[in-house]
Structure formats: structure tokens, C-alpha cells
Amino acid sequence: METPYGLVEPIVGKLANREIVFMNRHGRNHATPPHLVNYRANIWAIRDLGVRKVLATAAVGSLSSTFQLGELVLPDQFLDFTKNRPQTFYEGGQKGVLHVDMTEPYCAAARQVIMEASAHVGLQVKNGACYVCTEGPRFETPAEIRMFQRLGADLVGMTSVPEVVLARELGMCYASIGMVTNEAAGIAKHPLTHAEVMESMKELGLKVAELIQATFELWTPDQNCLCASGNGEAGKF
Ligand code: HPA
16 A cells, blocks of 8 residues: 555454454564664554554563563553654644644553453453663663663563554554563573564464454444544644
């Protein structure tokens, strides 16, 4: 599918008797690293296809003993330590200027539905954590992880920003299921590997699929939250 930001490959299908769009942010075979993901094209495409609610998944490292390996956690805040990513659709000129509100970056109503769904399928999910987004693709140094801990981060990943921001700029609800795949650098007793993260993801995959299905069974198309007016100040485009 063409977008003003490039080509993407969304998959349209059905889940829980709803029409859905599946977007693999890393592309086929996980070929696109986090710092090169075309976040704007991905988010633009799904909005253009009519999506109003986004349920993302994200591998995360844990910075806190509160969040253990294999747990599912819904971030409610983020710290942005990305360095080189287009962060907005609103680039001035004809496109306008928007200082989008990020008081509640991850839709609280959507998170609540995921929590209800988790009870239906008997999965433990934790609601609320601060996600720090790093630029990657390298993992962090232990010194960086200590800094992030002091700043209040609980989880570390490389993809949630600017995805969550761009979704709000287009008036969509966005929540993310964080899958704790590893202890962050320096907390883990061993060096980190991509293989370790992918292995944990595989193990968590079935659980998360069940949770997504249950969430979609409960999700209604209406947006009972402020996300839809995320771009109200600048007008929609
Ligand atoms: N750091 C950054 N991104 C990640 C990690 C990590 O430890 N684990 C999974 N994604």
C-alpha cells in the first residue's frame, strides 16, 4: 500500500469476528531494525484503512524486580531516548503544527479492556509501567540502564516511540502489550543477545495471541476517551 511516507504491507483479515489490520512493524522476516522502521508509513496506512484502535506488542527488557521475565505489562508512560526518527506528521507549512498532548500516551480505556480480557483468559497482566525507548539497534550499557532506573523507567525497548505518538496524532487509541523478554543490561548476569529476546518472544507468543483475541472480543469501535481528539487543535488531515 502506498502512503505519503513510502510503501508498506498491511495484512487485512478477521479476528474475533472483527475486521482487523495486522501490521508487522519490522517487515517480513523481522528484516527492518527498530531505528529504520518506517513508523509514519505504518501508522498512516492503518489509519487510512479505517483503524481507530491499535493494539501493539513490544519486546521489553526489565529494569525493575517488579517486572519478571515472561510477564506481560501494559506501559502507561514513556521516556523518549530515541535520537534520529521522524516524530510527527505535522511538519509545518501546509501540514500544520501540532503539539500533541501526551499526558496519557497509552489509552487508559484500551488498557482497561485488555485487563478485562486478561481476566477472561486467566492471564496475569500488569497495568502501568514506564517504558524508556532507546534508539538501538544496540542494547544499552549497564550505566545507561542505571541512569534510566534513576529517571523512573521500568521497561526498556526500541519501538514504542514514535509509534504511540503518531497514533495519537491521527486520533487513534493505542495500547501496547509489553512482553518481558530479558533483564536489562547489567541486571542480567550475562551479555544480552537478540536470540535470547526472540526465544522469549516465541515462548510468550501463544499467551499474547490469546490475550489479543480476547481483547478484540471485548473491544467496541467507539472511542470513549480523549484519543480521538488528539489532533483536534491542528485539524485532521
Ligand atoms: N533493551 C532494549 N530493547 C529491548 C530489550 C532490551 O533489553 N529487550 C527487548 N527489547
